[in-house]
Amino acid sequence: MGRPRGGDKQRKKEHFYQAAKKHGYRSRSAYKLRQIAKDHKLLSGVDRVVELCCCPGGWTQVLKEIDSSLQIVAVDLEVMIQLEGVKFIQGDILDEKIIERIESLTGGTVDLVLSDCSPNVTGQWDLDVVRQISLVEGTIEIAHRLLGNKGKVLSKVFQGPGFHELLQSVRKKFNSVKLIKPAASRKTSAEIYLLAVGPRGRSPHDES
């Protein structure tokens, strides 16, 4: 498994690409979140969300569409075109100062952490996977720090070198871990989504 095949022309003809254009979604990736949210009741009991690597904002649009009252803090290296009611931070999710800003904007505890991070690709698959997995490790650390006891984290992961070790480590940190391949994720793509619920090893004083 590796990168999606096919050129730009083929990509533009593709069903989810066309659907996203037609419905005004900023990314075809919006359909992945829509499906996961529906199939896994992702937003049930959720008021506060942190969305890592949010640009151009397709997932953020879906969140607002499903529940306009959600409190969302969204982060990306790039600038996101503003969406009403979303607090946006431009910066690196691996930077401690940015994590502290997320913490201060959320008030410390959230119900859901979302992460659709992809590094700038170098063309060397193994290196791209290592860099993507380090973004997932950063996501898991942020989630462990910010989530309440019943909190959830959904993160894209590239299945490549380091994937199984990552999975083992997430299983130690959360009560349940599932892998999800939504229909909008190309079969030829190595990406998969990891849904982990209930951070372990929290003090009894932590908020639920």
Ligand SMILES: C[S@@+](CC[C@H](N)C(=O)[O-])C[C@H]1O[C@@H](n2cnc3c(N)ncnc32)[C@H](O)[C@@H]1O
């Ligand atoms: C596939 S896009 C996310 C698409 C988004 N879910 C949507 O539906 O619009 C991946 C994003 O990861 C961001 N990214 C990569 N590394 C990052 C980092 N270290 N910190 C913050 N954002 C990062 C990129 O800037 C890019 O916007």
